[in-house]
Amino acid sequence: MGIENVIFIIILAAAIFMFVKSIRRISYNINLGRDFSFTDDSGIRWKTMAKVALGQSKMTARPVAGILHFIVYAGFILINIEVVEILIDGVFGSHRILSISGDFYNFLIGFFDVLAFAILLSCIIFLIRRNVIKIDRFQRPELKGWPFLDANMILVFEVVLMSAILIMNAADLKLQSLDVIGYHHVGSFPIASFLVGVLPDSEAALIAIERSMWWVHIIGILIFLNYVPFSKHFHILLAFPNTYYSNLKKKGELDNLESVTYEVRLMMDPNADPFAAPAPDAAPPEKFGVEDVSDLYWKSIMDAYTCTECGRCSDVCPANQTGKLLSPRKVMMDVRDRAEELGAYKRKNGVDNVDDKKLLGDYILEDEIWACTTCNACTEACPVNNDPLKVIIDIRRFLVMEQSKIPSELAMTFTNMENNGAPWQFSPTDRLNWKDES
Amino acid sequence: MSEMRIKTMAEMAANGEKPDVLFWVGCAGSFDDRAIKITRSLVKLLNAADVNFAVLGTEETCTGDPAKRAGNEFLFQMQAMQNIEVLNAYEVDKIVTACPHCMNTIGNEYPGLGGNYTVYHHTEYLQMLIDEGKLTVEGGEYKGKRITFHDPCYLGRGNGVYEAPRTLLSQFENELVEMNRCKANAMCCGAGGAQMFKESEKGDKEVFVERTEEAISENPDIIATGCPFCNTMLTDGVKHFNKEKEIEVLDISEIIKPVKK
Ligand code: SF4
Ligand code: SF4
Numbered sequence: 001m002g003i004e005n006v007i008f009i010i011i012l013a014a015a016i017f018m019f020v021k022s023i024r025r026i027s028y029n030i031n032l033g034r035d036f037s038f039t040d041d042s043g044i045r046w047k048t049m050a051k052v053a054l055g056q057s058k059m060t061a062r063p064v065a066g067i068l069h070f071i072v073y074a075g076f077i078l079i080n081i082e083v084v085e086i087l088i089d090g091v092f093g094s095h096r097i098l099s100i101s102g103d104f105y106n107f108l109i110g111f112f113d114v115l116a117f118a119i120l121l122s123c124i125i126f127l128i129r130r131n132v133i134k135i136d137r138f139q140r141p142e143l144k145g146w147p148f149l150d151a152n153m154i155l156v157f158e159v160v161l162m163s164a165i166l167i168m169n170a171a172d173l174k175l176q177s178l179d180v181i182g183y184h185h186v187g188s189f190p191i192a193s194f195l196v197g198v199l200p201d202s203e204a205a206l207i208a209i210e211r212s213m214w215w216v217h218i219i220g221i222l223i224f225l226n227y228v229p230f231s232k233h234f235h236i237l238l239a240f241p242n243t244y245y246s247n248l249k250k251k252g253e254l255d256n257l258e259s260v261t262y263e264v265r266l267m268m269d270p271n272a273d274p275f276a277a278p279a280p281d282a283a284p285p286e287k288f289g290v291e292d293v294s295d296l297y298w299k300s301i302m303d304a305y306t307c308t309e310c311g312r313c314s315d316v317c318p319a320n321q322t323g324k325l326l327s328p329r330k331v332m333m334d335v336r337d338r339a340e341e342l343g344a345y346k347r348k349n350g351v352d353n354v355d356d357k358k359l360l361g362d363y364i365l366e367d368e369i370w371a372c373t374t375c376n377a378c379t380e381a382c383p384v385n386n387d388p389l390k391v392i393i394d395i396r397r398f399l400v401m402e403q404s405k406i407p408s409e410l411a412m413t414f415t416n417m418e419n420n421g422a423p424w425q426f427s428p429t430d431r432l433n434w435k436d437e438s
Numbered sequence: 439m440s441e442m443r444i445k446t447m448a449e450m451a452a453n454g455e456k457p458d459v460l461f462w463v464g465c466a467g468s469f470d471d472r473a474i475k476i477t478r479s480l481v482k483l484l485n486a487a488d489v490n491f492a493v494l495g496t497e498e499t500c501t502g503d504p505a506k507r508a509g510n511e512f513l514f515q516m517q518a519m520q521n522i523e524v525l526n527a528y529e530v531d532k533i534v535t536a537c538p539h540c541m542n543t544i545g546n547e548y549p550g551l552g553g554n555y556t557v558y559h560h561t562e563y564l565q566m567l568i569d570e571g572k573l574t575v576e577g578g579e580y581k582g583k584r585i586t587f588h589d590p591c592y593l594g595r596g597n598g599v600y601e602a603p604r605t606l607l608s609q610f611e612n613e614l615v616e617m618n619r620c621k622a623n624a625m626c627c628g629a630g631g632a633q634m635f636k637e638s639e640k641g642d643k644e645v646f647v648e649r650t651e652e653a654i655s656e657n658p659d660i661i662a663t664g665c666p667f668c669n670t671m672l673t674d675g676v677k678h679f680n681k682e683k684e685i686e687v688l689d690i691s692e693i694i695k696p697v698k699k
Pocket of ligand 2: 381
């Protein structure tokens with residue numbers, strides 16, 4: 001084991017340590033949300049996860065992006081098999097240790113070589129879509145600044161990583177053909193072989209290139225690993241649990257607030273004494289609806305951390321399409337950003353302390369909340385089964401039931417419903433008049 | 439045969455009768471002039487199939503859907519519990535309604551509050567009647583027309599009913615044309631989530647204008663819907679484009695006509 005390997009082990013350990021720390025940060029932030037009991041249907045849940053996350057079933061709705069994304073996603077997973085080898089080589093100072101598996105290894109390396117090129121190409125097309133063609137859903141206000149940069153950085157990252165693999169392979173191939181010691185004849189390099197011609201002929205230079213690309217690749221991967229938890233790219237991990245915990249009910253169904261059921265039953269029960277002391281086992285009076293991320297269920301915060309910022313939701317949102325302020329993607333991003341902020345504050349100042357900001361007001365505005373038609377186009381379109389509508393309804397509940405902040409026409413509607421049992425001002429005794437009209 | 443036969447639950451109960459199905463009329467179906475026409479068309483179809491049904495009449499009250507979707511969970515649950523009390527007292531188990539919002543609320547949200555019923559959208563129910571041979575329908579004046587169907591959000595995405603309306607519409611040599619955004623990708627008419635009852639937020643276009651524009655671009659004779667609120671929005675949209683002479687907005691129950699036996 002040489003000094004190289006020691007350095008490698010130290011870097012690897014540091015990278016893993018930092019990554020675990022990030023995971024704990026995110027898990028802390030998700031747990032700012034309230035607990036929620038899920039139906040256990042684990043069979044259906046695994047299936048949903050297999051279909052939506054593993055099988056990318058909802059990505060095909062947009063075939064171009066869907067296919068390109070599939071190449072990058074599947075390629076990324078497969079190429080990580082090679083990373084296993086890189087890790088072993090890095091720790092033990094071996095070279096292409098898995099090549100002992102013979103022909104299969106040669107096939108695999110050849111396949112990865114092609115895959116690396118396909119990923120490289122896909123990422124370049126993705127970059128062009130974002131920066132040259134300027135596809136509309138990547139130009140919206142909520143993507144200005146960091147999110148736009150983030151998306152580009154990830155793509156550039158992948159371009160660098162994949163280029164490193166290809167150049168490394170090309171140098172290796174040339175070294176092999178020169179019968180340099182340590183570079184035994186292994187692998188097949190259908191794409192990298194095209195690069196051999198542009199490489200220098202000197203053995204020392206080739207070794208330097210091969211080694212430095214090896215390092216660029218693995219250090220790149222470790223940096224990438226630690227970048228991901230600060231990026232929308234974290235969806236590569238969270239998409240799996242997030243789709244597992246998908247809403248399995250009919251999309252049209254909204255949850256019934258149990259705390260309200262309790263009070264309504266009390267009101268409607270003629271025998272209940274309104275002044276009686278609450279039952280000793282009664283839950284403490286709860287805040288209705290959502291004002292801040294800590295009022296959300298943790299699943300909504302997980303949604304937010306899983307959000308890929310793809311904008312498919314906002315692209316099909318009738319409110320967003322007609323120029324309203326509402327953008328379901330922004331709702332998700334706001335939840336995440338606020339969870340980051342509140343989580344950081346609590347970790348610094350203690351769990352029981354809160355800053356003076358709120359999700360509602362400082363991030364999401366009433367005008368956004370009231371523009372939603374509850375049409376579920378967003379939940380249908382979301383490739384990771386997020387539910388922005390849930391957040392919107394929960395905030396409406398807070399506005400209406402805690403703050404009585406209601407658009408005035410809706411206040412009228414409520415009054416009519418209370419008095420006439422209909423949203424309009426008609427007498428309930430006229431309900432059957434349609435029978436005689438024509 | 440234009441005379442309608444309608445009984446209320448109370449009348450039936452007084453005679454010791456029990457209907458096979460309750461027709462939930464809904465607020466729009468009871469009070470809105472346009473939606474009343476839909477209600478009456480549906481009754482004619484039910485009568486033609488000799489369905490033993492009843493309505494709640496004055497005992498019916500709003501399901502609470504707009505309140506729930508506007509965040510007023512209290513009001514929703516008060517409405518819901520009132521209705522559940524009435525429905526359970528009459529031992530109702532099957533419900534048919536021409537309003538996807540009522541269908542969704544009663545079918546999906548009432549069970550958690552103690553109301554368990556099998557709820558059908560009228561298109562599903564009519565299709566069942568036809569399949570069972572109880573109802574024969576014809577296209578009448580609408581035979582052979584070019585029709586585009588607008589999927590109501592709470593029927594389609596909300597409850598996964600896409601086929602019944604289309605099957606009903608495609609049996610009289612009608613030309614059924616789909617809009618670009620249809621079925622699970624259909625665009626909302628703009629009425630849901632209590633938007634029907636308020637001014638829309640500031641934007642550069644009305645949702646119903648955007649959706650109607652899409653429907654009109656298919657050059658239909660008829661825009662068909664299965665929801666009284668979609669009907670209102672699209673009717674407004676057709677007026678917005680001054681197309682009310684060329685294009686009719688109709689509920690499916692108005693397009694199919696019962697064949698007299
Ligand atoms: S449910 Fe609301 S946020 Fe989602 S697409 Fe429809 S209008 Fe937009
Ligand atoms: S919520 Fe879903 S559809 Fe919307 S931007 Fe995030 S990942 Fe995309």
